Amino acid sequence: xxxxxxxxxxxxxxxxxxxxxxxxxxxxxxxxxxxxxxxxxxxxxxxxxxxxxxxxxxxxxxxxxxxxxxxxxxxxxxxxxxxxxxxxxxxxxxxxxxxxxxxxxxxxxxxxxxxxxxxxxxxxxxxxxxxxxxxxxxxxxxxxxxxxxxxxxxxxxxxxxxxxxxxxxxxxxxxxxxxxxxxxxxxxxxxxxxx
Amino acid sequence: xxxxxxxxxxxxxxxxxxxxxxxxxxxxxxxxxxxxxxxxxxxxxxxxxxxxxxxxxxxxxxxxxxxxxxxxxxxxxxxxxxxxxxxxxxxxxxxxxxxxxxxxxxxxxxxxxxxxxxxxxxxxxxxxxxxxxxxxxxxxxxxxxxxxxxxxxxxxxxxxxxxxxxxxxxx
Numbered sequence: 275x276x277x278x279x280x281x282x283x284x285x286x287x288x289x290x291x292x293x294x295x296x297x298x299x300x301x302x303x304x305x306x307x308x309x310x311x312x313x314x315x316x317x318x319x320x321x322x323x324x325x326x327x328x329x330x331x332x333x334x335x336x337x338x339x340x341x342x343x344x345x346x347x348x349x350x351x352x353x354x355x356x357x358x359x360x361x362x363x364x365x366x367x368x369x370x371x372x373x374x375x376x377x378x379x380x381x382x383x384x385x386x387x388x389x390x391x392x393x394x395x396x397x398x399x400x401x402x403x404x405x406x407x408x409x410x411x412x413x414x415x416x417x418x419x420x421x422x423x424x425x426x427x428x429x430x431x432x433x434x435x436x437x438x439x440x441x442x443x444x445x446x447x448x449x450x451x452x453x454x455x456x457x458x459x460x461x462x463x464x465x466x467x468x469x
Numbered sequence: 470x471x472x473x474x475x476x477x478x479x480x481x482x483x484x485x486x487x488x489x490x491x492x493x494x495x496x497x498x499x500x501x502x503x504x505x506x507x508x509x510x511x512x513x514x515x516x517x518x519x520x521x522x523x524x525x526x527x528x529x530x531x532x533x534x535x536x537x538x539x540x541x542x543x544x545x546x547x548x549x550x551x552x553x554x555x556x557x558x559x560x561x562x563x564x565x566x567x568x569x570x571x572x573x574x575x576x577x578x579x580x581x582x583x584x585x586x587x588x589x590x591x592x593x594x595x596x597x598x599x600x601x602x603x604x605x606x607x608x609x610x611x612x613x614x615x616x617x618x619x620x621x622x623x624x625x626x627x628x629x630x631x632x633x634x635x636x637x638x639x640x
Contacts, residue, residue, distance in 0.1 A: 304524060304525055305524055306524060307524045307525060308522075308523075308524050309625075311526075334560075337560070337563040338560060338563075340563075340576075340577075340580065341556060341559045341560060341563060342485060342486050342487060342488055342489050342555070342556065342559070343485035343486065343488060343528075343552070343553070343555055343556030343559070344485070344493075344526035344528050344529060344552070344553065344556055345526075346525065346526045347526060347529075347553045347556040347557055347560070348556045348557075348559065348560035348563075349560070350560075351556070351557045351560035351561050352560045352561070352563060355560070355561050360561060363557065363560070363561045364557075367553065367557050370525065371525055371529065371549065371553060373524060373525070374523045374524050374525030374526075374529070374530060375525075375529070375530075375533055375545065375546075375549050377523045378516075378519070378520070378523060378530040378533045378534055378537075378545065379533060379537055379542055379545045381516070381519050381523075381534070382516075382533065382534045382537035382538065382545060383537065383542075385512075385515060385516075385534075386537065386538055389515070390512065399511040399514060399515070399634065399637065400605070400607075400608055400637045401607070401608070401611050401633045401634050401635070401636045401637015401638060401640075402511070402514040402515070402518065402630060402633055402634035402637055403510050403511060403514050403598060403608075403637075404604075404607075404608040404609070404611035404612040404615070404633060404637065405514075405611050405612070405614075405615040405629050405630050405632070405633020405634065405637075406494075406510075406513070406514045406517060406598060406615075406630065406633075407595045407596075407598040407612045407615070408595075408611065408612040408613065408614065408615025408616040408617075408618075408619065408629070408633070409517075409615055409616075409619050409626050409629060409630070410494060410495055410498075410591055410592075410594055410595040410598065411591075411592060411595040411612075411616050412615070412616050412619035412620045413494070413495075413591055413619075414495070414588045414589070414591035414592035414595060415588070415592075415620060416620075417489075417584060417585075417587060417588040417591060418584075418585060418588035418589075418592075420584065421489070421580070421581045421584035421585045421588065422581075422585055422588075423581070427581055427582075427585050428585075430582060430585045430586065430589075431585035431586070431588045431589045431592075432589065433589065434585065434586040434587075434588070434589025434590060434593075435588075435589035435590070435592040435593045436589075436593075437589075438589060438590050438593035438594075439593040439596060439597070445487075445496060445499055445590050446483070446487075448586050448589070448590060449487045449583050449586045449587060449590070450583075451586070452582040452583060452585060452586030452589075453579045453580075453582040453583040453586070454579075454582065455582045456578040456579050456580070456581045456582020456583065456585075457575060457578055457579050457582065459578060459582070460574060460575060460577075460578035463578075
């Protein structure tokens with residue numbers, strides 16, 4: 275089991291770690307962090323264990339999960355900020371993303387040059403598309419499970435799916451509407467109206 | 470082309486702002502495949518499979534991939550900046566100023582609402598992805614099998630995609 279520091283607040287460590295060392299550390303993590311954000315967290319904990327004072331990884335993870343977008347990027351940016359302020363955050367994030375971005379760019383180059391235009395490829399990828407649909411559906415359930423702490427909130431998720439699928443309403447409006455529904459639910463919850 | 474790249478930047482920015490805990494691939498499907506026709510469902514499946522096989526977050530790989538399709542390596546860089554700039558700025562702000570703000574219960578409930586709406590949109594996208602053509606029994610079986618493999622057995626998405634792809638070719 276991974277054990278993180280007990281400190282939960284994020285403060286600036288502003289250690290004496292040089293920019294060069296930050297770049298090298300996050301390049302290494304970016305090149306080896308396969309899988310979800312937890313792999314990145316484990317590698318970060320290992321890499322920062324030698325530093326004194328240590329950046330507060332647990333706080334970075336806690337806040338990253340509350341923020342939108344890729345959790346890994348938020349964790350890396352937060353830790354980078356603790357190490358050397360804004361410049362440290364920028365350097366850490368860029369270094370972290372560089373290996374994967376290079377690989378994707380090379381893949382895209384090969385794909386769009388040699389694979390994309392193969393005329394008989396369409397039906398051969400049906401299995402891949404079906405598998406993708408299954409994974410997307412599983413992700414939808416995982417996201418819902420994370421946020422739906424009350425039955426009313428599950429209802430919101432199902433309603434959002436229905437509205438999107440049959441009425442084709444723009445996702446932006448759906449997201450904002452249900453965000454406001456969440457706020458309204460909180461206001462009602464405080465007054466003790468919902469059971 | 471420049472207009473498309475600017476749109477991609479805006480789309481990536483938006484996706485990075487509204488995806489709490491995942492679901493970005495569904496929004497890339499909506500904006501990249503359905504709405505703007507930048508890539509096809511097959512392209513998206515291929516890049517996601519590759520994205521799961523590379524280090525770092527798979528989500529930004531999709532932005533870089535679409536960017537490359539639109540404007541080569543420069544497009545890939547712009548797509549990547551679009552997808553990571555907001556999480557980066559918010560995380561940096563969280564480290565400095567946002568700590569108290571994100572602890573507010575109002576914010577938690579707003580995030581819950583947005584997160585659930587995102588889950589609903591993601592689910593709708595899953596149906597749209599396979600619903601473009603009439604489904605064969607094999608496709609339904611692969612989709613259901615992938616759902617169970619991912620949810621129940623927590624199997625790596627890359628493995629699921631590879632097996633699903635091979636089954637589609639062989640059967």
